[in-house]
Amino acid sequence: MAKSTNPDTPVAVKQRGxxxxxxxxxxxxxxxxxxxxxxxxxxxxxxxxxxxxxxxAVQELGYRPNAGARALxxxxxxxxxxxxxxxxxxFAVDIIKGAQDQAWLDRRxxxxxxxxxxxxVGPNEGLEDAATEKLLEQRVEGLLYAATFHRGVHxxxxxxxxxxxxxxxxxxxxxxPSIVPDERAGGRVAVERLLQAGHTRIxxxxxxxxxxxxxxxxxxxxxxxxxxxxxxxxxxxxxxxATADGGYEAAxxxxxxxxxxxxxxxxxxxxxxxAMGAYDAIKERGLTIPGDIAVIGFDNQELIAAYLRPKLxxxxxxxxxxxxxxxxxxxxxxxxxxxxxxxxLVDCPLLERSSV
Amino acid sequence: MAKSTNPDTPVAVKQRGxxxxxxxxxxxxxxxxxxxxxxxxxxxxxxxxxxxxxxxAVQELGYRPNAGARALxxxxxxxxxxxxxxxxxxFAVDIIKGAQDQAWLDRRxxxxxxxxxxxxVGPNEGLEDAATEKLLEQRVEGLLYAATFHRGVHxxxxxxxxxxxxxxxxxxxxxxPSIVPDERAGGRVAVERLLQAGHTRIxxxxxxxxxxxxxxxxxxxxxxxxxxxxxxxxxxxxxxxATADGGYEAAxxxxxxxxxxxxxxxxxxxxxxxAMGAYDAIKERGLTIPGDIAVIGFDNQELIAAYLRPKLxxxxxxxxxxxxxxxxxxxxxxxxxxxxxxxxLVDCPLLERSSV
DNA sequence: TCCGGAAGGTAACGCGCGTTACCAACGCAG
DNA sequence: CTGCGTTGGTAACGCGCGTTACCTTCCGGA
Numbered sequence: 001m002a003k004s005t006n007p008d009t010p011v012a013v014k015q016r017g018x019x020x021x022x023x024x025x026x027x028x029x030x031x032x033x034x035x036x037x038x039x040x041x042x043x044x045x046x047x048x049x050x051x052x053x054x055x056x057a058v059q060e061l062g063y064r065p066n067a068g069a070r071a072l073x074x075x076x077x078x079x080x081x082x083x084x085x086x087x088x089x090x091f092a093v094d095i096i097k098g099a100q101d102q103a104w105l106d107r108r109x110x111x112x113x114x115x116x117x118x119x120x121v122g123p124n125e126g127l128e129d130a131a132t133e134k135l136l137e138q139r140v141e142g143l144l145y146a147a148t149f150h151r152g153v154h155x156x157x158x159x160x161x162x163x164x165x166x167x168x169x170x171x172x173x174x175x176x177p178s179i180v181p182d183e184r185a186g187g188r189v190a191v192e193r194l195l196q197a198g199h200t201r202i203x204x205x206x207x208x209x210x211x212x213x214x215x216x217x218x219x220x221x222x223x224x225x226x227x228x229x230x231x232x233x234x235x236x237x238x239x240x241x242a243t244a245d246g247g248y249e250a251a252x253x254x255x256x257x258x259x260x261x262x263x264x265x266x267x268x269x270x271x272x273x274x275a276m277g278a279y280d281a282i283k284e285r286g287l288t289i290p291g292d293i294a295v296i297g298f299d300n301q302e303l304i305a306a307y308l309r310p311k312l313x314x315x316x317x318x319x320x321x322x323x324x325x326x327x328x329x330x331x332x333x334x335x336x337x338x339x340x341x342x343x344x345l346v347d348c349p350l351l352e353r354s355s356v
Numbered sequence: 357m358a359k360s361t362n363p364d365t366p367v368a369v370k371q372r373g374x375x376x377x378x379x380x381x382x383x384x385x386x387x388x389x390x391x392x393x394x395x396x397x398x399x400x401x402x403x404x405x406x407x408x409x410x411x412x413a414v415q416e417l418g419y420r421p422n423a424g425a426r427a428l429x430x431x432x433x434x435x436x437x438x439x440x441x442x443x444x445x446x447f448a449v450d451i452i453k454g455a456q457d458q459a460w461l462d463r464r465x466x467x468x469x470x471x472x473x474x475x476x477v478g479p480n481e482g483l484e485d486a487a488t489e490k491l492l493e494q495r496v497e498g499l500l501y502a503a504t505f506h507r508g509v510h511x512x513x514x515x516x517x518x519x520x521x522x523x524x525x526x527x528x529x530x531x532x533p534s535i536v537p538d539e540r541a542g543g544r545v546a547v548e549r550l551l552q553a554g555h556t557r558i559x560x561x562x563x564x565x566x567x568x569x570x571x572x573x574x575x576x577x578x579x580x581x582x583x584x585x586x587x588x589x590x591x592x593x594x595x596x597x598a599t600a601d602g603g604y605e606a607a608x609x610x611x612x613x614x615x616x617x618x619x620x621x622x623x624x625x626x627x628x629x630x631a632m633g634a635y636d637a638i639k640e641r642g643l644t645i646p647g648d649i650a651v652i653g654f655d656n657q658e659l660i661a662a663y664l665r666p667k668l669x670x671x672x673x674x675x676x677x678x679x680x681x682x683x684x685x686x687x688x689x690x691x692x693x694x695x696x697x698x699x700x701l702v703d704c705p706l707l708e709r710s711s712v
Numbered sequence: 713t714c715c716g717g718a719a720g721g722t723a724a725c726g727c728g729c730g731t732t733a734c735c736a737a738c739g740c741a742g
Numbered sequence: 743c744t745g746c747g748t749t750g751g752t753a754a755c756g757c758g759c760g761t762t763a764c765c766t767t768c769c770g771g772a
Contacts, residue, residue, distance in 0.1 A: 017495075019758055030722050035760065045719050067493045068424040068433070069758035072727050077424070087453050093446040100443055100470050109490065112468050114456050134465065137423045139373075244663035273663060280665050283639070303659040307600035307629060309636050375728055386752050391730065401750050425728035428757050 018063045027057035034058075038065065071139060079109040080330055081135030083128060084146040087114045091148045091301075095167055098323025099144060106331060111135055132156045142330040145169065146323070150180055150212045163333035167326040168319070170343060177329060179322045179344045183213050186315045186348030187220025190268055190296050193313070195228050197356050199266035199294055203254040204232070205247055205278060206239040207270045217270050217298060236264055240274065247274025251281035255293075266294040266356070272301045275312055275355075294356045298348075311353035318346045374419045383413035390414075394421065427495060435465040436686055437491030439484060440502040443470045447504045447657075451523055454679025455500060462687060467491055488512045498686040501525065502679070506536055506568045519689035523682040524675070526699060533685060535678045535700045539569050542671045542704030543576025546624055546652050549669070551584050553712050555622035555650055559610040560588070561603055561634060562595040563626045573626050573654060592620055596630065603630025607637035611649075622650040622712070628657045631668055631711075650712040654704075667709035674702045 020038075024031040029050055036044035037054045046054075057063070071077040082099060086092050096112065103110045113131035135143065136158060143159050147169035154172050155164065166178035194202055204221060207214040222232050238253050240246030247269060255263060267282075269275035275297035282293050289295055289310055297305060297314035305312040325346060332339060376394075380387040385406055392400035393410045402410075413419075427433040438455060442448050452468065459466045469487035491499060492514060499515050503525035510528050511520065522534035550558055560577060563570040578588050594609050596602030603625060611619060623638075625631035631653035638649050645651055645666055653661060653670035661668040681702060688695060 017758090021758080031759085032722060032724095032761085033720090036721090039760075041761095045721070047720065050720080064489070064493055066428070066495060066758055068427045068495055069727090070760075071424045072422070072428055072729090072757095073759040073761080075727070075760095087449070087456055090446050090449040090453075093443070093449055097443050097446075097470070100468075104470065109467070109469075109494070111465070112456070113465075114453070114460065133420070137420055138465070139422060139424055244665065248665070273659075276663055277665075301659060303629075303657060304663075307632055307660075309600065309604070309633075373728090377728080387729085388731085388752060388754095389750090392751095395730075397731095401748080403750065406750080422728055425757090426730075428727090428759090429729040429731080431730090431757070 017066065018061045019066075020063070023054065023057045023061055023063050026061055027054045029054060077139045077141050078107065079111055079138070079140050080142045080144060080327065081111045081113060081132075081138065081140035082144040082146060083113050083115050083131045083135065084144075085115050086146055086148055087112065088116060089148045092146065092168055092317070092319050094319035095146045095323040095326075098320035098325075099146070099167070099327045100323070101320075102324040102327040106327070108327075108331075110327075111138055111140060129156045129158075132158055136161060142334050144326050144330060146326070150183065152212075163330055165326050165330045165333065167322050177333075177339050177342050177344070179326050179329065179346060180212075181317050181322065181348050182345035183216025183348070184220040184223070185345070186298065186317075187217035187268075188224045189220075189348070189350045190217075190298065190315050191221045191224035192227075193350055193356060194266045194268065194294060194296060195224060195230075197266070197290075197294060199264075200228075200230060201233075201262075201264045201266070202236065203251075203264035203267045204237045205250045205254070205267060205269040205274050206237050207242050207274075209239055213298075214270060221268060242271055242273060244273050244277035244280075247271075247277030248281050249277070250274065251278035255281060255285060255287075263293075265292075266296070269295060269297050272297040272299045272304045272312060272314055275314070276304050276308060279308055279312075290355050296356055300351050305351070305353065308355075310355050313353045313356045314351050315348045316351050318348060322346050373422065374417045375422075376419070379410065379413045379417055379419050382417055383410045385410060433495045433497050434463065435467055435494070435496055436498045436500060436683065437467045437469060437488075437494065437496035438500040438502060439469050439471050439487045439491065440500075441471050442502055442504055443468065444472060445504045448502065448524060448673070448675050450675035451502045451679040451682075454676035454681075455502070455523070455683045456679070457676075458680040458683040462683070464683075464687075466683075467494055467496060485512045485514075488514055492517060498690050500682050500686060502682070506539065508568075519686055521682050521686045521689065523678050533689075533695050533698050533700070535682050535685065535702060536568075537673050537678065537704050538701035539572025539704070540576040540579070541701070542654065542673075543573035543624075544580045545576075545704070545706050546573075546654065546671050547577045547580035548583075549706055549708075549712060550622045550624065550650060550652060551580065551586075553622070553646075553650060555620075556584075556586060557589075557618075557620045557622070558592065559607075559620035559623045560593040561606045561610070561623060561625040561630050562593050563598050563630075565595055569654075570626060577624060598627055598629060600629050600633035600636075603633030604637050605633070606630065607634035611637060611641060611643075620649075622652070625651060625653050628653040628655045628660045628668060628670055631670070632660050632664060635664055635668075646710070646712050652712055656707055661707070661709065664711075666711050669709045669712045670707050671704045672707050674704060678702050 020031045020034045024034045034054055036046055037051050086096055100110050113135050115128040115131050142163040144165055144167055145155055146167040151169050152172035153169045164176050166176055170178040225232055238250040240250035267278055269278055275295055278295055282289055287293050297312050300314045300316035305314045376387045376390045380390045390410055392402055393407050442452055456466050469491050471484040471487050498519040500521055500523055501511055502523040507525050508528035509525045520532050522532055526534040581588055594606040596606035623634055625634055631651055638645055643649055653668045656670045656672035661670045
């Protein structure tokens, strides 16, 4: 099987492409005519006959336009750049998917440049700037910045040279438009679901209380309770590391503190990984889900939520939608249209599975 | 969702950039001199003094080269394209990361184009061709195709126009070089680890026996056993759906078939999701991991393997390495260098955690 | 008859850059 | 003085394409 490849290409592969000139010659017309036909010019007067002759020539020769040359001549590039650490930490990969798909719909192209965890003051600090710089060298018409988790970020200076939109993060300096999840509404819908199932004593497994996700989700939870005339018992809110272990420990803490009759009957875990740990704590105590304890998560990490047993009911982060909305917003910006709002909130839908 | 946002809006943003001419004027030299300095031409005779004058001008004006124009003039584009369904199904996202990083090292750029599950004969069948076509329009110098799981694929005809390398898949028509995991060695190392821990009666939770991963891993398992003078008991090999539920059922099947003393003492799960299900089956029966039953997985899906309790020992798929190797191979190809082998196997390292 | 206009094109410029060919000035040996 | 190599540059072409200005017919009406 070990065959060495291609003996007859010496060095530097010839990008010998068919050009418009070739098409023109083959069709017996001028290059301009070809250009007119290919770009579907409105007021170009080309007879139907030559038009088809040109199209045939395009087919026969396998002509493929040169995007670079086109960009050079027309001074518009048909592409956006996205700078993201998602390539490194794929948690929010659906942002890319959503953006990619939307761009594709708009016949645009997404250049993806990696960044390390943004604002990391470590050795790789320059990477983000370099990525932005590289994208601008490609003459992207707009920039997107996407983060793996909702937070404030600083974008490089040069991002101001083209329209820029932030996805799943916001400009700490407050100048750029951003698309973020509506954490508060998400927290509300989660707790509403628990209330609706009859739970009134609800434990909360919290994230680092300082991050936007925790603040918003908790606030939403309080709102939902308030509507029902209830309050959030501070004793039932336990923070932990945002991991399965952290969730396990927090759940143990909550479950063991009370005698069975006073125990909360539901747990709102502020992310799915912690819910995963909570599952273990609950099962370990011989309790069932959702019979004895209902569990609701947040994030909808497929690998966890869909594969836990029972499958986890959770609130989904609208990554894909945010990605698409980011591109739409960028399209509006580059077209000079006004933007609806500086910060667009996107709904976090509840995903019913079997843990409530 | 995903409503198309008017692609042909006229009001294009002026990409008013500083050009070489501006730099030249500002430095009081010719544009050629600037070009020579910026491209570090070997035998260009430019005095040290004008050289610094030019560099200063570049700084002061914030000149940024136009990648498109450069590509047009030099007929080389500094970028590769990668067509992949990974954007849709992020399982193997590290391939992109590895490729991206390696490309970045080579000062190249990766254009990522989405494809649906390849060879899907569904409604989206054309997407892959379209993606390839778009990439060729950008004049990529080489193409990568990456799959989420190891399998044979067909690539579009036009891929033959530039050097092409397949990652985590292979050309069903046998013409293109590919980078795939060494499944067999992975299966071997997994079972070797179990043997080393003293297990001789090993159950195997198998995937769809037809796919390359299952074939290779099972073969490797047999080899390892053979070295130890053992054989694989066909009764201990149970196939199931490649999900947690599938793993759960298969594990139940194996565990319940024998009385405790005849029961296998270890399970080799051919992927981590199935191991996740197996965990449940084992715990449900009051057995401990790894005390009563050792479990070893395959794939190293971080979200599962690192968060299961106990953490799962598993064989990692070398996605990142495959991505990097893919780019390296492509670089060699585009440089006209011969390729080592048509199919390169990449090692699957064992990741020790706590389940053996 | 002449004029006007539409239909069906084409020549030529420039986008920003890499690259080749050429040129002026200078030093220095013969 | 001539000849010749070296140093330090520059003019000009072309990459593939969008675009503008212009140029020919041809036809119908006054």
